[in-house]
Amino acid sequence: MSNKTSETTARPPRKPGSQIIVDTLIEQGADVLFGYLGGVVLPLFDKLYDAPIRFIIPRHEQGGCHMADAYARATGKVGVVIATSGPGATNLTTGLANAMMDSVPIVAITGQVRTELIGNDAFQEADTTGITRPVTKHNEIVKDPSLLAQTIREAFYIASTGRPGPVLVDIPVDMQTAEIEVMAPAPIKLPGYRIREQGHARQISAAAQAINDAQRPVLYVGGGVIAANASQELRTVAKKANVPVTMTLMGLGCLDQNDPLSLDMLGMHGTAYANYAVQECDLLIAVGSRFDDRVTGKLKTFAPHARIIHIDVDPASISKNVRVDIPVVGSAKYILTELEKELVHRDRSEWFQRINDWKKRHPLRYDTKADTIKPQYIIEEIYRQTHGDATIVTGVGQHQMWAAQFYKYKRPRQFITSGGLGTMGFGLPAAIGAQIARPGELVIDIDGDSSFNMTMNELCTAVQYELPIKVCLINNNFMGMVRQWQHLFYGQRYSCSSLQNPDFAKVAEAFGAVGFTVKDKADVPGAVEKMLAENRPCVVDFHVDPEENVWPMVAAGKSLHEMDGLDIFEMA
Amino acid sequence: MKHIISALVLNKPGVLAHVAGMFAARAFNIDSLAVGRTDDPSLSRMTIVVVGDDRVVEQVRKQLAKIVTIVKVQDFVGQDMVARDLMLITVSCPGEKRAEIQALIEMFNAKVVDISSKSVMVEVAGPETKIEAFIDSCRPYGIKNVVRTGTVAMARYGRTQAENQ
């Protein structure tokens, strides 16, 4: 008898899989979840009912995934999204692809039909791991309930280390209902997953030597620096070695753009001074950037005089698009710290003279005297009134490029945008995710009318959770960026690129948000002021010049220095 | 140039789909792919033959290494190794040609594994060049069916390791 009792008390406690999932999420530091319900995640949601975890229900799983994504971008933590099987999981795919392209750490948990039904075309069955394999860093289906906790731990580990990315765990409903023994966390054992944090010392020295020797160096930095929380290290390196810095769309904010070393953004819609500097430099130091075609223009003539150093945590990024002279694989934080020790200050006055000439001759500009509302003017006005301190989120299109050009970012994680995938509809849900990450701070979605149309249902979410996000619509009544291409490359035949929009102010009101419309240039400053003072979700519909174009522009297939639009508005 | 890449992978569902999907998504061409178990039940070995310039194959190798379920990737190019294919081939074999074909089979050190009144099935193993040569030699008689495993390869011990250092 007594033997039996001691045996039962020695046994580890048992819990349902659903509880184990919730416990593991909490253990991994998740304090906010985004997600949507459905049949095969009901056991899990039942356990969330009294869990010490905040839950945000979007109006569409894509929205939920973008919210988790922006939450991760704003905090540097792992974003978590939950969806049901079948349509819930397929609705996540755009959000996963978006996070994959921009290397954002997300753990997605999907429900799946009961294990014995898998493969039978059961109700709401989809091959979730099959569908999401190319858009996740890793995915896994759990078919043994005793592996649940460890699989989720591994998912967090894989998502957040090395080059971050989304990881999906597919959990059949019977795994959630199974009673399993609670086991202490085991060490992570992933024989196929290795990350190189520390760069090779000899390569770092070679890089330092090259920088010290360079006459006309340029740092070209991307989202990898932000992901590695290495902006401070980058600033130290740039200052110490006295090297100008250009940032990719994903890298904006790595260096304060008010710093004289900043060349701002490079690439297709980059500044003339950044693009010229890259084309004339004798050493290009890429850190956490990946030589994307929107950045390099024509590859053959990209940075033609430069030796190239490439610092990246992902070895597959190195020498993928351009041949690199000094590769350094490892974490930007570690490598920049080591690099700094070997750098010396160089004057390079001729180089800076040349750069400052370009800056004077080709600043970003637009027609400030026009009678219409120019989109750039709105963004400048927002910049002025927010003192450059707001978190800015965008949709995809012209407005996104203007938000990148005309707002000057001071901090990493201040500008949240869909870079690699270019996902229209990212703006509003991303603003929600960012606002949840930064309660009490100013979050502004600079959005396009067409982009906003794609996910504006999430206004309900903003209203329900009382999130005072501001949506600033650059409404040109066009798919503006598409129209610009049709204007430039298809003889102004605006095929199918204009839509009939609703009255966005009324839409906002119907959702329970604040909405108003601005049609006069003179009303812009007042409207921005009113928007910033609002403490409810607020949509301001600015009717802008419908045919404004983004300049400068390096047309597809052209070299970086072959920019159009530099001479459109000569300085008075 | 042809590269033989050997990948040690976790013996888990989805790994093959991942590899095949990655090749398709990145527009790499697989010349042949052979998969089999190893002495360790938790691991399988994939031998993948790809054609491409050094830059492409370098990307293939790196992208394979990035897959979480792939434990180790090795490119055999420039290494001392043994590469073999196995083929089953059925050749028309009317009575009057039997002696000729028999001589051919012996010359290639091949093996007859099935025989009927009109045809013969032959098993041939060896380097790819030998397999191709055998196919060419059989053509005049009429080939009915060909099945090949794709290349498998292994580094020679001792010497390869010395070279790697």
Ligand SMILES: Cc1ncc(C[n+]2csc(CCOP(=O)(O)OP(=O)(O)O)c2C)c(N)n1
């Ligand atoms: C989901 C999705 N579909 C299509 C596109 C192609 N696309 C890129 S920009 C653009 C137009 C965007 O229009 P809008 O949101 O109004 O912004 P604008 O360019 O006018 O500022 C389109 C259709 C895309 N990027 N994403």
